[in-house]
Amino acid sequence: MSALVIDGLTVVFGAFRALDGLSLAVDPGEVRAVIGPNGAGKTTLLDAITGITRPKSGHIHLGDGLDLTKRSEAEIARAGVRRKFQKPSVFPALTVRENLGLGCGPGCPAATRSARLAAALSETGLEGRADVPAGALAHGEKQWLEIGMVLASEPRVILLDEPVAGLSDAETARTAEIIGTLRRPDRAILVIEHDMAFVEAVTDRVTVLHEGRTLFEGGMAQARADARVIEVFLGR
Amino acid sequence: MSGAVDLSPRIPAARRIGAGFGGDPLLAGLVGLVLASALGLVLLQPAPYLVNMIGQLAAFAILAVSLDLVWGYLGILSLGHGLFFAIGGYVCAMHLLAHAYAVTGRAPDLMQFMGWKSLPAYWAGLTNAPYALALALGLAVAVAFAFGLASFRSRVNGVYFSIISQALVYVAMLLMFRNDTGLGGNNGMTGFDVLFGWPMSTPGIATGLAVATLVALAGVLAGARALVASPLGRRMLACRDDEARLRTLGYGTTRLKLGIWCLSAAIAALAGILYVPQVGIINPRVLSPDLSIEIAVWVAIGGMGRLSGAVIGAVAVNALKFWLSAALPEAWPFILSGLVLAVVLGLPNGLLDLATLRLRPTWLRRGGARP
Numbered sequence: 001m002s003a004l005v006i007d008g009l010t011v012v013f014g015a016f017r018a019l020d021g022l023s024l025a026v027d028p029g030e031v032r033a034v035i036g037p038n039g040a041g042k043t044t045l046l047d048a049i050t051g052i053t054r055p056k057s058g059h060i061h062l063g064d065g066l067d068l069t070k071r072s073e074a075e076i077a078r079a080g081v082r083r084k085f086q087k088p089s090v091f092p093a094l095t096v097r098e099n100l101g102l103g104c105g106p107g108c109p110a111a112t113r114s115a116r117l118a119a120a121l122s123e124t125g126l127e128g129r130a131d132v133p134a135g136a137l138a139h140g141e142k143q144w145l146e147i148g149m150v151l152a153s154e155p156r157v158i159l160l161d162e163p164v165a166g167l168s169d170a171e172t173a174r175t176a177e178i179i180g181t182l183r184r185p186d187r188a189i190l191v192i193e194h195d196m197a198f199v200e201a202v203t204d205r206v207t208v209l210h211e212g213r214t215l216f217e218g219g220m221a222q223a224r225a226d227a228r229v230i231e232v233f234l235g236r
Numbered sequence: 237m238s239g240a241v242d243l244s245p246r247i248p249a250a251r252r253i254g255a256g257f258g259g260d261p262l263l264a265g266l267v268g269l270v271l272a273s274a275l276g277l278v279l280l281q282p283a284p285y286l287v288n289m290i291g292q293l294a295a296f297a298i299l300a301v302s303l304d305l306v307w308g309y310l311g312i313l314s315l316g317h318g319l320f321f322a323i324g325g326y327v328c329a330m331h332l333l334a335h336a337y338a339v340t341g342r343a344p345d346l347m348q349f350m351g352w353k354s355l356p357a358y359w360a361g362l363t364n365a366p367y368a369l370a371l372a373l374g375l376a377v378a379v380a381f382a383f384g385l386a387s388f389r390s391r392v393n394g395v396y397f398s399i400i401s402q403a404l405v406y407v408a409m410l411l412m413f414r415n416d417t418g419l420g421g422n423n424g425m426t427g428f429d430v431l432f433g434w435p436m437s438t439p440g441i442a443t444g445l446a447v448a449t450l451v452a453l454a455g456v457l458a459g460a461r462a463l464v465a466s467p468l469g470r471r472m473l474a475c476r477d478d479e480a481r482l483r484t485l486g487y488g489t490t491r492l493k494l495g496i497w498c499l500s501a502a503i504a505a506l507a508g509i510l511y512v513p514q515v516g517i518i519n520p521r522v523l524s525p526d527l528s529i530e531i532a533v534w535v536a537i538g539g540m541g542r543l544s545g546a547v548i549g550a551v552a553v554n555a556l557k558f559w560l561s562a563a564l565p566e567a568w569p570f571i572l573s574g575l576v577l578a579v580v581l582g583l584p585n586g587l588l589d590l591a592t593l594r595l596r597p598t599w600l601r602r603g604g605a606r607p
């Protein structure tokens with residue numbers, strides 16, 4: 001059974017269809033990439049899953065049947081869906097540790113919280129920066145902190161929007177390593193990325209999105225060979 | 237690691253785990269000063285006008301702290317906080333009039349003016365001070381709750397919220413200008429002759445009021461400090477900086493905002509309750525939009541998002557106003573505008589920049605760590 005099922009999802013902004021009857025299923029334990037040219041609707045897809053944008057029609061179900069299109073942002077997060085935003089979104093006035101503490105989510109018992117904090121600090125390599133205000137971090141560190149905030153809640157669905165945008169090669173390699181450690185048999189991970197080498201390194205399958213619709217779904221090697229995919233990427 | 241140089245200040249553990257005033261020596265000093273002046277008023281017995289002025293300044297400082305809690309820490313700029321101040325003030329005035337009427341038997345001006353034989357039914361019970369206190373705070377919280385619930389649930393934020401809050405205080409002012417509200421109309425209420433059974437002119441009443449206000453200020457500061465240093469305080473800052481992000485971490489923000497908003501309204505009402513017996517009058521002018529904007533100006537001048545900033549701003553601006561509105565009353569609006577400009581341009585974090593001798597603008601101080 002799939003961990004995340006998207007069925008006939010349509011999102012409109014005025015007369016413009018950002019997502020047009022999109023269907024997609026991600027299995028537990030899978031790392032799925034969603035790629036596509038700028039404006040394909042990738043971020044809009046995550047906005048719909050996390051409750052920030054309401055779809056015009058279609059459904060988004062978690063593995064246990066919970067329909068996310070009827071839930072608030074906070075309820076969706078508490079159901080175990082967490083997201084890293086395209087623009088790094090950490091709380092600048094709070095320290096790294098406080099940011100991670102918020103990442104644990106509401107009602108997390110103190111003992112669990114400190115264990116998860118320690119784990120998140122070591123997995124993101126931010127131990128030495130724990131008491132620094134997040135606003136003073138370098139760009140790459142902010143990206144990792146945000147990933148740390150995602151994993152501090154032990155989510156069952158992780159959504160990552162361009163986690164290596166603007167990072168150096170070394171930072172990208174480090175991020176790929178961190179994402180490798182996020183993979184678990186009971187967890188579905190959806191990664192949006194433009195960096196194809198990175199996508200190839202971390203994901204199992206790719207979904208190519210174009211103008212709000214699925215253009216291709218399968219392995220990265222086949223995607224590279226697919227005529228329609230080539231045309232969309234070369235044609236932009 | 238990214239290889240970026242660590243230019244950010246290390247923050248001592250005490251700053252984060254807010255044990256008492258551990259991380260805010262300036263605020264601790266300020267609270268000490270407030271309590272010391274209360275003691276000084278009792279021991280030194282300064283001139284009555286000075287006692288009265290100190291008491292009024294303390295009431296304004298409480299009002300400023302109430303706004304700083306929602307604006308500086310939660311990012312909700314209210315331009316209508318005079319409403320809650322006025323609710324406290326009006327209910328306090330009603331209590332004082334009802335009490336004086338019961339003690340002296342002399343009918344308040346507004347009864348004579350309206351040709352009433354007795355006070356209207358909604359004045360019932362107001363001779364009782366604890367009931368009046370509960371009514372003042374309860375009414376402020378109820379109004380704040382209704383307005384906050386409607387706004388926060390429908391996600392009215394930022395400048396829209398500010399404008400609506402201003403409209404609200406304006407509507408309240410128009411309402412109170414009417415004579416048939418039974419609250420004194422344009423003239424307001426005055427003639428508070430008795431306080432807790434004592435003639436208002438009794439020596440020591442002015443001192444008692446000023447001391448009570450100073451102690452209330454110290455208490456409000458201690459409570460507010462405990463709040464902002466707690467995990468809830470972290471959540472407030474997170475909500476201020478990125479509310480949408482906080483929601484996607486599983487925190488419902490409506491309840492958080494509503495709770496702090498109501499608390500702030502109660503603190504503003506407390507300020508009004510303490511202010512009115514000290515000035516001896518209340519009229520609809522406390523509901524004028526200018527006063528509500530001025531509260532925000534005090535906080536901005538002192539330094540928003542710092543409790544000590546709110547106190548310093550309220551005291552500095554109002555002390556200047558007391559002095560100048562006697563010396564050159566026409567010049568006050570210009571001086572206030574000049575002050576705002578000077579602070580905005582020269583001291584982006586308010587007068588606290590002077591206190592900490594950080595005269596460079598914020599963006600220069602980031603040490604280049606920002607993109």
Ligand SMILES: Nc1ncnc2c1ncn2[C@@H]1O[C@H](COP(=O)(O)OP(=O)(O)OP(=O)(O)O)[C@@H](O)[C@H]1O
Nearest residue numbers: 013016018036037038039040041042043044045086
């Ligand atoms: N709130 C909005 N109102 C109107 N149009 C929007 C809104 N959000 C997104 N769009 C439009 O929807 C389309 C899809 O945007 P989206 O951000 O999902 O693209 P994307 O695939 O994430 O692109 P990128 O790779 O540049 O991040 C774009 O044409 C965008 O302009």
Ligand SMILES: [Mg+2]
Nearest residue numbers: 042043044086
């Ligand atoms: Mg995008």
